Every structure is written in C-alpha cells, then in structure tokens.
Amino acid sequence: MVRKIKAQKAQTVNISWTIEPFPHGGQYLIHQTYRGKNLIFIMRKDNVSYGENVSKEKFIYLSQPNNSVNIMFTIRDITLDDAGYYNGGVTADSAWSGGGVVLIVTDRPSKPTITGPFDVEVNKHITLPCSSKSTSAPDYYSRLVSLSYTWFVNETKMDGETRETLKFNVTRGDKYNKYSCTATEEDLKSERSEPVQITPLYLDKPALYKNNSRNLEPMWTVKENKPLHVACFVDGNPTPTVRLIKGHSEIANNTNNSKWTNYTAKLCEDTGDYTCEGSSNWFSSHNQTVKIDITCKLRIDKSVPLQTNYSSTSGNNVKVAFAIPVIANPPPQASDITWMGPTDHPLTSTVSQRNVVYKHWINTFVPINNHSNFGHYVMKYKNEIIHNITINAQDRPQQPLNFMAYSYASGYVNLTWTSGFNGGSEQFFILRMSDDTGWKIIANLTDPGREETVHFEHGPLTPGQVIVYRLESCNVINCSIQSVEMKVNVKDISKASLTGKSEVFYTAIGVSAGVSILIVILVVVLVIFFRRRNEKKNILNNEITQDGAEMYAVVDKSKTSNNKMKDKTGTSGATKDDYGSNRNSTSGMYAAVDKSLPKENKLEATISTTYSTDKKEDESHHGTETYAVVDKNITKKGGESTTKTKLIKTKKSKEKNRGTKGSLEEKNASPVGSRKTNDEGLIYIDVDFTNKPESSDTNQKPVIHGEEDRTEYTFVDFSKKAPPTPETHDKEGK
Known part of the structure; x- marks a missing residue:
C-alpha cells in the first residue's frame, strides 16, 4: 500500500516503509520517480552508498543496521523537485512493485x-x-x-x-x-x-456657448465687427474629438486633450450654419447646430478675381456686361444701385445670390453706341461709391484724316496726314504706292498721337512720274475699314532744299557761328562789367559827400521834350557857370537833391529837374540844397552819352546868391562849351533817353544804374516835374 506524506516547501520530512525480508543478495536500491527515475541510496549489509548527484547533506539514511527491514531516511530543505514517488527493490524495475511513499510538496499559488x-x-x-x-x-x-x-x-x-x-x-x-x-x-x-x-x-451631447454662456437658441444675430465668441464643449471618456464645422468645412478642433474648441466670428463672411460635433472610437458622433447671422453693409468681394478694365468695340447693339461680386447681408436692393459714366441713358442693375446667403452678383449691361461711351464708370450703392470700372476701346482704328501729298522739288513728294482715333490700341500707318507690279509698302510709321500731324518725304523719284499713294491705319486688331488714296505728279524742278550732306555741312557752319557769337558777347559783357566796376570805384573816391553820407539823384523827365530847352528869362548869349562852362541849352540840366531822408551811413536824396524861373522860388527854399551837375561831353559810340554827376553844396539865400555871383562864375569855369543855367547859376541836366534798354519789360521804369551796383550812374525818378528851360536859342534866332 502507498502512503502519502505532505510537506511544505523548505521543510524537513522523514520518509519510511517496511520490507519483508531484506533481499538475500544483500543489496537494496531506493529510487525517486518524478519527471524521471533517480537513484537515491544503495544499501548493503555493511554500508550505504548514494546515487550519482545525490547530496549527502540533504538525504540522510537513518535505518540501523543497514540491512534492516524498516527503511527510513530524512530529506532536508525540500523543494518542489523533491516531490514524487519513493520506493525500493533489488533492481530499478522493482521500484514500481508496490508500497513506498508519495511525497507531496506544497507552495504558494502563482501570482494572479x-x-x-x-x-x-x-x-x-x-x-x-x-x-x-x-x-x-x-x-x-x-x-x-x-x-x-x-x-x-x-x-x-x-x-x-x-x-x-x-x-x-x-x-x-x-x-x-x-x-x-x-x-x-x-x-x-x-x-x-x-x-x-x-x-x-x-460620450455626452455637444453644448454650444455664446460669449461664454450656454445658449440653446437655434439662431444668433449680431452686427459685423462686433466679436461673437462661439465655443463648443463635449464631455466624454476617453477624451473625444471636438470639432466646430461651418457649413461643410472644419474651422476649429480641440487640442492637448481638451474637450473645448472655439472660434471668433465678426465678419459678414462668418455668416452660416455652425455645427458642434463630438466623436470617439467607441461611439457614433454627436452634434448640435446653430445658425449665425451677421449683418453687414455692401462691399466688393475680394476673394474672387475682380475685373476693373474692359475692352469693347462700339456700334448699335454693342453692350458690355458687368458681373461684380459683392458681399452684403441682408441682400442688396437693385433700386439702390446707381451708375455714373459717359453713357447716353441711365443704367440699371440686377442682383443674384451666389453659393451663400451673403454673397451676390450685381449684373449690369452698358451699351457702347459710339466712342463717347468709352471711359470711366462708377457704381454707387445708396450714394456711396462701391466700384470703379473703365471701358476701353478695342476696335479698328479710324482712317487717317486730311491726307495730302504734293511734289515740292524735283523728284520728291511730301505727304502729310492727321492721326485719327486708334481704336483703343497702339496704331501705326502703312503707306503704299502703286507700280507695274502692284501695290508695295514704302513706309511703316508710328502714331505720334491722336490729332497729331504725320510727315513723310518720299524720294528721290523720276521727275514727271505719276504716283498713286494708298494710306491706311492699323493696330493689333485690324486695319481701318477704309483707306485713303492720293495721286501725285512728281515735279521736274531743282530741289529747294540741299542734299543731306550739304544740309549737315551748313547746319554745322550755323551752329559754329552761333557758338562763336555767344562767346564774343560773353567776353564783351565781362569787359564792360569790370570797366564799370573800376569807374565806379574812381567816382566814389572823388565824390563830394556831406558828413560821409552818399546821395543818389532821381531825375523826372515828365516835362522834358526832344526840343532844346528854352530859358524862361529869354536872355541870349552864354553865361559862365560856377565851373566856367557856358550856359546854353545844349550843355546840361541841374537837379535838386533832397537830403531830408538820411539812412545809416548813406544819405538818399531825390534830385528833381526843376527849372527856377523866379528868384522868390529860390528864397522859398530853406536850408542847404546840393545840386548835381551832369557833364554830357563824354559820348559813347552810337550816340550813347555817359553822364557824370558832381555834387555842389550851396546856400539857398537870395542875398548870398547875388553877392557871390561873380565868384560862382569863376568857380563854374569849365572847359565844356556853353550850358544852360538858371538865375542861381545852376546847370540843367540833359539826359538822353533815345537808346532803348536791353530789358523787354515795357512796364519797368527806365533806370540809370547806381543805387544797387554802385556805378557812376544815378537812379532816375521820372515822377518829378521841373520848370521849362530858358529860351536862349529862340531869342538868338530872332
């Protein structure tokens, strides 16, 4: 009978059984059978031996004497490998003969x-x-x-x-x-x-939020440019995919495991149906839809190609069709659309919706009856400018105008014509002539511009030849419907103009002569300028001034004439002036200088050509006057006189003038010939104004230079008036 022994792993167990009798051969074998057969002990009368690979410390044989029929041994620190069927016999096969012990080793169940x-x-x-x-x-x-x-x-x-x-x-x-x-x-x-x-x-149903607040209304309406925050929330596990869809296009989705997605709508283009959708791998998608309506004013839709320039022909039943893409919500009213442009009658428009409710077409037809309808058109909506369109001509050019041809020299023909309307494209002119072989092109000329004259010279030709010319205008579209023809008889006379080489030769001579003349003029001007500047310095050095002040004389010629001035006293003969000059009508005039208006370091005086005829007038002057004596003896070439002026200071008292008459005559002694003087012995100024000034400004007063460039000339004021000169020569003639 087999006995069972149960022991836990790592324990020590004693195994025993009995046999009857001990084998006569004196040897008994003990085996373990588990996953194979292992020899544990070999027992003899005089000793016990161990099987191969058996530990003496683990397996200990206990029976005494060795050949005892009570078989007993100990197994220490047992393992699961030590479990099995233990039995003995004379041979290995006899270990299964019955009896023995089954060792069961228990342990913790496996980790679940x-x-x-x-x-x-x-x-x-x-x-x-x-x-x-x-x-x-x-x-x-x-x-x-x-x-x-x-x-x-x-x-x-x-x-x-x-x-x-x-x-x-x-x-x-x-x-x-x-x-x-x-x-x-x-x-x-x-x-x-x-x-x-x-x-x-x-997976929960989606929820829509309007400006951070849950909103279950089916439509939200706002004005354009007023931000509308649209949020979509979907709760679920695992985190669902959240999408916000406008129409059929996704515009936003969740990221970073968020259950939210959002979008800000503020333009008219944001009008439409918005769907909040949530989905995951475990459930079918859930969604919720809201309609968002954003109102906006009419404007051009720039998301599609927009045509602003059109080209067209002109004529009866010719029309240009406009299809203008616009955005507006609500849709625009055709009655509020107006047009401005070079049209013969008012234009009307129609409105049609495009693929979405806020996109529309504005359709208009513009009749182009003639060239006057080409130009710039402006579309307005409720009197506000929306769009500009230009209609350009795209037609055949107009035939040339005023075509003329004439032979002006032997073998040469001059042709002229006027450029007409170019049809809207750049035009050119084709000129043909007829010969024995037919028409042949002799010139292809560019267009100088509308209503401009085109010139062409054809030659040399055979004198006496009769030529027929044909002229037409062309552009990229076609040539003018009609051409113009002209027949010319080539003259047999000498050509009025020089040949090309002669013209170049004489042109070069003319240019060279002109340049030479300009150089000579420039040299003369520079010489005159430097001479005048030197003369001015000399005069300034010799000029008599009062207290270091400079004075200028202003001469009034309003009372002068081309006749010789007459002496009011009617006396004849020559009178000595203060410098010894004779007083006659041809010698000079005197000018009174007013020193009452002094300037800084300069005394400006007005010299009036006054002719004193009464001594009481002399007495009426108070203070001291300075007179300018003008010497006209120095005459330039061509009759132009150079006037020198000297300043004389004298007292205006009647007694002194009489008492000093003799001395004045001595002082006025001059190598100059007889001059006209007044009773006070002052010499009149003769000013020659026959030469025209170089300036072409007829409104400018004649000026004797000196106020600004400080030459020897004086500034002449013609607003002053002077008494007539003494009639000396008239009395001498009597």
Missing part, C-alpha cells in the same frame, strides 16, 4: 493576473477574472487542488468576494478605481495581482 477588457460603457456589466494556479508537486496532485480568492478595490478588501471572477455594473466613477486580487491554497496565500483600472466609456 486580472484580464480585461477594462474599457466598458457606462451602465454596462464588467467581469474581472483573477487567474492563478497551484504550484505544488507532483503535477498530478496540483491539478486536483482548489484555490480560494480575495478581491481588493483601491487597496481595500471587498467583503464577500471570494470567487475567481468579480462582476459589477460600471459607472463614471469607476475611472478613479483600481482593482486587484490574491489566491490561497491551504493557508498559502499568493502575491497580490497588479492593480487594474476600469475605463468607463461615455
């Missing part, structure tokens, strides 16, 4: 594992199995062992759960729970399984 699925929809049941098995040996024993189980949730033991499987209803809160278990065999408890976490699956 919990298998899924762990992703379960909310409100559905889940079954969690705790998988473990016995590790006891031999195998045929462990298969018969039953294990018990313990379940834990978040490290807490679940009461009453001892089954191998755990079943429960899933809630959203289970996503925060972790489940584990252990297995037990005869008080030997396994390690705890790895915890598992349940994923409760769910």
Whole structure:
C-alpha cells in the first residue's frame, strides 16, 4: 500500500516503509520517480552508498543496521523537485512493485493576473477574472487542488468576494478605481495581482456657448465687427474629438486633450450654419447646430478675381456686361444701385445670390453706341461709391484724316496726314504706292498721337512720274475699314532744299557761328562789367559827400521834350557857370537833391529837374540844397552819352546868391562849351533817353544804374516835374 506524506516547501520530512525480508543478495536500491527515475541510496549489509548527484547533506539514511527491514531516511530543505514517488527493490524495475511513499510538496499559488477588457460603457456589466494556479508537486496532485480568492478595490478588501471572477455594473466613477486580487491554497496565500483600472466609456451631447454662456437658441444675430465668441464643449471618456464645422468645412478642433474648441466670428463672411460635433472610437458622433447671422453693409468681394478694365468695340447693339461680386447681408436692393459714366441713358442693375446667403452678383449691361461711351464708370450703392470700372476701346482704328501729298522739288513728294482715333490700341500707318507690279509698302510709321500731324518725304523719284499713294491705319486688331488714296505728279524742278550732306555741312557752319557769337558777347559783357566796376570805384573816391553820407539823384523827365530847352528869362548869349562852362541849352540840366531822408551811413536824396524861373522860388527854399551837375561831353559810340554827376553844396539865400555871383562864375569855369543855367547859376541836366534798354519789360521804369551796383550812374525818378528851360536859342534866332 502507498502512503502519502505532505510537506511544505523548505521543510524537513522523514520518509519510511517496511520490507519483508531484506533481499538475500544483500543489496537494496531506493529510487525517486518524478519527471524521471533517480537513484537515491544503495544499501548493503555493511554500508550505504548514494546515487550519482545525490547530496549527502540533504538525504540522510537513518535505518540501523543497514540491512534492516524498516527503511527510513530524512530529506532536508525540500523543494518542489523533491516531490514524487519513493520506493525500493533489488533492481530499478522493482521500484514500481508496490508500497513506498508519495511525497507531496506544497507552495504558494502563482501570482494572479486580472484580464480585461477594462474599457466598458457606462451602465454596462464588467467581469474581472483573477487567474492563478497551484504550484505544488507532483503535477498530478496540483491539478486536483482548489484555490480560494480575495478581491481588493483601491487597496481595500471587498467583503464577500471570494470567487475567481468579480462582476459589477460600471459607472463614471469607476475611472478613479483600481482593482486587484490574491489566491490561497491551504493557508498559502499568493502575491497580490497588479492593480487594474476600469475605463468607463461615455460620450455626452455637444453644448454650444455664446460669449461664454450656454445658449440653446437655434439662431444668433449680431452686427459685423462686433466679436461673437462661439465655443463648443463635449464631455466624454476617453477624451473625444471636438470639432466646430461651418457649413461643410472644419474651422476649429480641440487640442492637448481638451474637450473645448472655439472660434471668433465678426465678419459678414462668418455668416452660416455652425455645427458642434463630438466623436470617439467607441461611439457614433454627436452634434448640435446653430445658425449665425451677421449683418453687414455692401462691399466688393475680394476673394474672387475682380475685373476693373474692359475692352469693347462700339456700334448699335454693342453692350458690355458687368458681373461684380459683392458681399452684403441682408441682400442688396437693385433700386439702390446707381451708375455714373459717359453713357447716353441711365443704367440699371440686377442682383443674384451666389453659393451663400451673403454673397451676390450685381449684373449690369452698358451699351457702347459710339466712342463717347468709352471711359470711366462708377457704381454707387445708396450714394456711396462701391466700384470703379473703365471701358476701353478695342476696335479698328479710324482712317487717317486730311491726307495730302504734293511734289515740292524735283523728284520728291511730301505727304502729310492727321492721326485719327486708334481704336483703343497702339496704331501705326502703312503707306503704299502703286507700280507695274502692284501695290508695295514704302513706309511703316508710328502714331505720334491722336490729332497729331504725320510727315513723310518720299524720294528721290523720276521727275514727271505719276504716283498713286494708298494710306491706311492699323493696330493689333485690324486695319481701318477704309483707306485713303492720293495721286501725285512728281515735279521736274531743282530741289529747294540741299542734299543731306550739304544740309549737315551748313547746319554745322550755323551752329559754329552761333557758338562763336555767344562767346564774343560773353567776353564783351565781362569787359564792360569790370570797366564799370573800376569807374565806379574812381567816382566814389572823388565824390563830394556831406558828413560821409552818399546821395543818389532821381531825375523826372515828365516835362522834358526832344526840343532844346528854352530859358524862361529869354536872355541870349552864354553865361559862365560856377565851373566856367557856358550856359546854353545844349550843355546840361541841374537837379535838386533832397537830403531830408538820411539812412545809416548813406544819405538818399531825390534830385528833381526843376527849372527856377523866379528868384522868390529860390528864397522859398530853406536850408542847404546840393545840386548835381551832369557833364554830357563824354559820348559813347552810337550816340550813347555817359553822364557824370558832381555834387555842389550851396546856400539857398537870395542875398548870398547875388553877392557871390561873380565868384560862382569863376568857380563854374569849365572847359565844356556853353550850358544852360538858371538865375542861381545852376546847370540843367540833359539826359538822353533815345537808346532803348536791353530789358523787354515795357512796364519797368527806365533806370540809370547806381543805387544797387554802385556805378557812376544815378537812379532816375521820372515822377518829378521841373520848370521849362530858358529860351536862349529862340531869342538868338530872332
């Protein structure tokens, strides 16, 4: 009979059985049978030996004497490999003859594992199995062992759960729970399984938010440029894909495991249906839709190609069609659309909707009856300018105008014509002539511009020849419908103009002569300038001034004439002036200098050509006057006189003038001939104004230079008036 011995791993166990009698051969073999047959002991009457690879410290034979029928031995620190069937006999085969002991080694069950699925929809049941098995040996024993189980949730033991499987209803809160278990065999408890976490699956319906507030209305209406914040929220586990769709196009989605997506609508183009959609791998998608209506004023839609320039021919029933893309919400009214442009009658428009409610076409037809309808057109909506369009001509050019041809020299023909309307494109002119072979092109000329004259010279030709010319204008479209022709008889006379080489030769001579003349003029001007500047310095050095002040004389010629001035006193003969000059009508005039208006370092005086005829007038002057004596004896070439002026200071008293008459005559002694003087012995100024000034400004007063460039000339004021000169020559003639 086989006996069972059960022991836990790592314990020490004694195994024994009896035999009758001990073999006569004096030898007994003990074997272990488990996963093969192993020889443990060889017992003889006088000794005990061990099988190969058997540890003497682990297996210890206890029976005494060695040939005793009570077989007993000890196994220390047993392992699962030590389990099996132990028996003995004379041979190896006799170890299965019956009897012996079966050693069962028990150990902790294997570490359990919990298998899924762990992703379960909310409100559905889940079954969690705790998988473990016995590790006891031999195998045929462990298969018969039953294990018990313990379940834990978040490290807490679940009461009453001892089954191998755990079943429960899933809630959203289970996503925060972790489940584990252990297995037990005869008080030997396994390690705890790895915890598992349940994923409760769910997907809520989407929610739409308007400016951060939940809004369930089916339509939201706002004005353009007033921001509208649209938000879409979808709750679910796992985190769903959240999309915001406008029409059929996605405009926003969630990122970084967020359950939100948003969009800001503020333009008219944002008008449309918005759908908030949530989806995941476990559920079909859920969505919610809202209609957003953004009102806006009419404007051009720049998202599509926009034509601003059109080309057209002109004539009856010729029209240009406009299709202008616009954006407006609500749709524009055709009655509010007006046009301005070079049209013969008012234009009307129609409105049609495009693919969305806020996009439209404004359709207009413009009749182009003639060239006057080409130009710039302006579209207005409610009197506000919306769009500009230009219609350009695209037609055949007009035939040349005023075509003329004439022979002006032997063998040469001059042709002229006027450029007409070019049809809207750059035009050119083709000139042909007829010969024996037909028409041939003799010139291709560019257009100088509308209504400009074109010139062309044809030659040399055979004198007496009769030529027919044909002229037409052309552009990229075609040539003019009609051409113009002209017949010319080539003259047989000498050509009036020089040949090309002669013209170049004489032109070069003319240019050279002109340049030479300019150089001579420039040299003369520079010489005159420097001479005048030197003369001015000399005069300034010799000029008599009062207290260092400079004075200028202004001469009035309003009372002068081309006749010789007459002496009011009627006396004849020559009178000596202060410088010894004779007083006659041809010698000079005197000018009174007014020093009452002094300037800084300069005394400006007005010299009036006054002719004193009464001594009482002389007495009426108070103070001292300075007179200017003008010497006209120095005459330039061509009759131009150079006038020198000297300043004489004298007292205006009647008595002194009489008392000093003799001395004045001596002082006025001069090598100059007889001059006209007044009773006070002052010499009149003769000013020659016959030479025209170089300036072409007829409104400018004649000026004797000196006020600014400081030459020897004086500034002449013609607003002053002087008495007539003495009639000396008239009396001499009597």
